Amino acid sequence: EVQLVQSGAEVKKPGESLKISCKGSGYSFTSYWIGWVRQMPGKGLEWMGIIYPGDSDTRYSPSFQGQVTISADKSISTAYLQWSSLKASDTAMYYCVRPQSQYSNHDAFDIWGQGTMVTVSS
Amino acid sequence: AIWMTQSPSLLSASTGDRVTISCRMSQGISSYLAWYQQKPGKAPELLIYAASTLQSGVPSRFSGSGSGTDFTLTISCLQSEDFATYYCQQYYSFPRTFGQGTKVEIK
Numbered sequence: 001e002v003q004l005v006q007s008g009a010e011v012k013k014p015g016e017s018l019k020i021s022c023k024g025s026g027y028s029f030t031s032y033w034i035g036w037v038r039q040m041p042g043k044g045l046e047w048m049g050i051i052y053p054g055d056s057d058t059r060y061s062p063s064f065q066g067q068v069t070i071s072a073d074k075s076i077s078t079a080y081l082q083w084s085s086l087k088a089s090d091t092a093m094y095y096c097v098r099p100q101s102q103y104s105n106h107d108a109f110d111i112w113g114q115g116t117m118v119t120v121s122s
Numbered sequence: 123a124i125w126m127t128q129s130p131s132l133l134s135a136s137t138g139d140r141v142t143i144s145c146r147m148s149q150g151i152s153s154y155l156a157w158y159q160q161k162p163g164k165a166p167e168l169l170i171y172a173a174s175t176l177q178s179g180v181p182s183r184f185s186g187s188g189s190g191t192d193f194t195l196t197i198s199c200l201q202s203e204d205f206a207t208y209y210c211q212q213y214y215s216f217p218r219t220f221g222q223g224t225k226v227e228i229k
Contacts, residue, residue, distance in 0.1 A: 037220075044220060044221075045158075045209055045220040046220065047218040050218075059216050062123070105213075106214075108168055108171035109156070109158075110171075112165040112166060113165065114165060
């Protein structure tokens with residue numbers, strides 16, 4: 001079964017760093033892009049960026065460029081989303097997503113992780 | 123960036139109704155458009171891709187149409203399990219963008 005399994009919920013203080021993960025299984029991890037989507041409480045979906053684990057080619061939304069870092073470790077089939085200094089406004093659910101086709105990022109996202117809730121509060 | 127206008131933001135309907143949701147792009151995207159359904163507390167699920175192709179396992183009461191700048195999601199006969207929030211998304215260019223969402227609620 002193809003799936004993306006994300007790390008558990010996090011509660012952090014403003015200014016702290018954080019790295020959440022997304023482990024792919026049931027498919028060739030290095031052949032599919034993996035992206036991240038933010039959903040703030042009660043709000044809509046926002047595309048953050050995407051990485052190709054095969055060569056670490058990464059694209060960011062301008063809204064998130066410089067605010068987060070997307071990376072991947074193909075040896076353990078895991079993608080990451082990290083912050084160096086969290087803000088209260090980073091409080092949200094974060095989903096990792098996989099496009100439908102190998103090698104392509106011009107596809108809809110047919111596989112979604114279960115989500116990781118990040119809460120930033122003093 | 124491509125701007126998307128999804129409407130309406132809230133749709134009140136009854137079981138058995140036919141409902142349509144619109145998504146308009148600020149520039150042409152050919153057919154690089156997807157529709158997702160999200161239920162409370164769950165991750166979104168892909169319903170339709172390439173503007174009109176039904177994802178495997180999705181009931182045939184869902185359909186999509188359009189190309190270029192104007193797209194529509196139609197639910198032909200609303201069922202109780204269809205009350206949810208729906209999002210369109212373009213994957214024509216970076217950054218990928220989502221519509222604002224349409225909540226379909228029970229009338």
